[in-house]
Amino acid sequence: MEVLKVSSGSNPNSVAGALAGVIRESDQAEVQxxxxxxxxQAIKAIAIARGYVAPGGHDLVCIPAFTEVEINGSDRTGIKLIVKSR
Incomplete structure (x- = not known):
């Protein structure tokens, strides 16, 4: 599954475009x-991407979960949003 990492400085429109591309190819993606x-920013991007892929017959659903991510040698708890097309 393709993993898209989002920061507070990410542009939601750019993330939405990347997410829409992944969804069109494989029907699912993970946003961290x-x-x-x-x-x-991640939630905004998912909402925008939903509008991008809707004309193609994709309806996006989002499943939130916790994940452990290693940053600079220390473990951090993050949120992963599994985005699927139904």
Missing amino acids: AIGAGALN
């Missing part, structure tokens, strides 16, 4: 975010 700002 650490922190409230990054999660905000």
Whole structure:
């Protein structure tokens, strides 16, 4: 599954375009975010991507879960959003 990493400085439109491309190819993707700002950008990107792929017959659903990510040698808890087309 393709993993897209989002930060608080990510452009939601750019992430949405990447997410839409992955969804069109494989019908699912994982979006990872650490922190409230990054999660905000990720949710906005998913909402935008939903509009991008809807004309092609894709309806996006999002499944949130926790994940452990290693950053600079330390483990951090992040949110992973599994995005699937139904």
